Amino acid sequence: MGAVLPTESKREVEDSLAELQLLVDTAGADVTDTFIQNISRINSATYIGKGKVLEIKAKLDERKTDLVIFDDELTPIQLRNLERVLECKLLDRSALILDIFAKHARSATAKTQVELAQLEYLRTRLTRHWTHLSRQKGGIGTKGPGETQIETDRRLIGQRISTLKARLLKIDKQRTSQRKGRAKLTRVSLVGYTNAGKSTLMNAIAKTSVVAENRLFATLDSTTRSVFIAPGRQILLSDTVGFIRKLPHRLIESFKSTLDEVRESDILVHVIDVSHDQFEEQMRVVNDTLRELDVSEKPTLLVFNKIDVIRTEGQLHDLRAQFPEAAFISASRGIGLKEFRAQLLDVIEADFSEMVIYLPIEEQGTIAHIRKIGKILSEEYMRGRVEFEDEERDIVRLHFRTAPRYDRDVRPLIDRFKHIKPVGPNISTVSDDNNAGRL
Numbered sequence: 506m507g508a509v510l511p512t513e514s515k516r517e518v519e520d521s522l523a524e525l526q527l528l529v530d531t532a533g534a535d536v537t538d539t540f541i542q543n544i545s546r547i548n549s550a551t552y553i554g555k556g557k558v559l560e561i562k563a564k565l566d567e568r569k570t571d572l573v574i575f576d577d578e579l580t581p582i583q584l585r586n587l588e589r590v591l592e593c594k595l596l597d598r599s600a601l602i603l604d605i606f607a608k609h610a611r612s613a614t615a616k617t618q619v620e621l622a623q624l625e626y627l628r629t630r631l632t633r634h635w636t637h638l639s640r641q642k643g644g645i646g647t648k649g650p651g652e653t654q655i656e657t658d659r660r661l662i663g664q665r666i667s668t669l670k671a672r673l674l675k676i677d678k679q680r681t682s683q684r685k686g687r688a689k690l691t692r693v694s695l696v697g698y699t700n701a702g703k704s705t706l707m708n709a710i711a712k713t714s715v716v717a718e719n720r721l722f723a724t725l726d727s728t729t730r731s732v733f734i735a736p737g738r739q740i741l742l743s744d745t746v747g748f749i750r751k752l753p754h755r756l757i758e759s760f761k762s763t764l765d766e767v768r769e770s771d772i773l774v775h776v777i778d779v780s781h782d783q784f785e786e787q788m789r790v791v792n793d794t795l796r797e798l799d800v801s802e803k804p805t806l807l808v809f810n811k812i813d814v815i816r817t818e819g820q821l822h823d824l825r826a827q828f829p830e831a832a833f834i835s836a837s838r839g840i841g842l843k844e845f846r847a848q849l850l851d852v853i854e855a856d857f858s859e860m861v862i863y864l865p866i867e868e869q870g871t872i873a874h875i876r877k878i879g880k881i882l883s884e885e886y887m888r889g890r891v892e893f894e895d896e897e898r899d900i901v902r903l904h905f906r907t908a909p910r911y912d913r914d915v916r917p918l919i920d921r922f923k924h925i926k927p928v929g930p931n932i933s934t935v936s937d938d939n940n941a942g943r944l
């Protein structure tokens with residue numbers, strides 16, 4: 506059931522309903538009828554108009570349908586009222602997405618995140634005695650966090666929520682320390698609408714075997730691998746959960762551990778299924794979600810995927826003209842991957858800055874630190890002078906490249922040693938080959 510408000514176009518609602526149908530398929534049910542109504546405002550008791558509710562009821566009786574799904578999020582009161590009149594199971598889009606996530610969650614982290622989101626959803630319903638989930642057996646909408654929790658009171662749900670939050674906090678801490686250990690490499694995340702081909706691209710580039718399937722939300726966890734995108738150029742590539750329009754807000758919040766991967770990356774690769782009718786709308790939804798996650802400022806490479814099944818050559822031509830910086834690939838057929846790697850390398854390098862610093866030769870600790878956070882391009886030993894001192898001493902000139910995220914490390918060093926100036930000729934030059942490809 507979809508409702509068209511004056512602020513929306515009928516087309517938008519139809520597209521959203523078509524996607525809801527895909528979500529229902531993914532959840533394992535069949536759609537018998539679709540309803541759509543223009544409404545001037547949301548009815549606080551039943552969302553849609555009374556006449557429409559009765560029309561749906563008649564259809565349900567005729568078809569013996571046992572589930573109605575609303576495309577919009579319903580309040581607990583609307584859910585209860587509608588259930589009373591329709592006398593059947595009722596889900597809104599959020600509940601359906603939560604249900605799919607629950608079915609697809611494999612890892613402990615994903616399961617914990619989904620259970621938390623489900624309980625948060627349920628808690629607001631329970632306060633008003635909305636307990637219909639506890640009565641259901643079988644079918645979709647039942648893969649809840651377990652009968653016992655649902656049937657116990659709110660206090661127990663509250664306790665369970667605290668336990669899950671504590672567990673996620675622990676997972677977060679572990680992940681943060683893991684990430685620290687890998688901090689030297691540039692981090693790249695694949696983002697995009699669900700089913701765009703992120704996992705397929707990950708598999709093609711990183712030789713992983715992440716599940717890639719033609720269904721929504723095949724991936725709920727993030728997978729990270731180190732990958733050479735050019736000889737000597739290693740990055741960390743992450744595949745992660747896809748986005749969808751009207752993604753329940755609490756789901757985004759619960760998926761914090763998974764989405765931290767995106768937050769902490771240096772560069773995003775936005776994968777777009779260009780063969781999809783609504784790819785432009787999908788791009789908009791992804792951009793909105795990235796804004797919500799506060800990561801829309803990160804350097805982003807657009808990747809138009811599935812060009813093997815694009816409708817017309819003209820379309821591809823127009824897109825290339827419109828997005829000259831983007832990559833055009835087929836992840837499953839391996840088309841354009843070489844260019845993609847080169848383009849990604851360009852985006853990574855565009856962000857780096859080169860610097861020169863003169864240091865007293867005995868500053869071995871500082872030199873080692875620069876080595877860690879940067880790639881040393883050349884190293885020269887020479888005579889230098891400290892300003893205001895009339896004494897010459899041995900210094901080293903380091904020419905290095907570093908990523909913007911190390912700015913905070915580098916600035917104080919530059920300030921600390923800015924009083925050291927070269928005076929004499931080079932004693933020796935070392936260009937650092939051992940360090941090749943580190944940054």
Ligand SMILES: Nc1nc2c(ncn2[C@@H]2O[C@H](COP(=O)(O)OP(=O)(O)OP(=O)(O)O)[C@@H](O)[C@H]2O)c(=O)[nH]1
Pocket residue numbers: 697698699700701702703704705706716717718719720721722723724725745746747748810811812813814834835836837838
């Ligand atoms: N024709 C064609 N199909 C592709 C291409 N890339 C991926 N696919 C298919 O698109 C479907 C979705 O691919 P996935 O890699 O699972 O997509 P995803 O973005 O990871 O999706 P979620 O994890 O569900 O968010 C699969 O059936 C892939 O085989 C492509 O270049 N061409």
Ligand SMILES: [Mg+2]
Pocket residue numbers: 703704705716717723724745
């Ligand atoms: Mg995937």
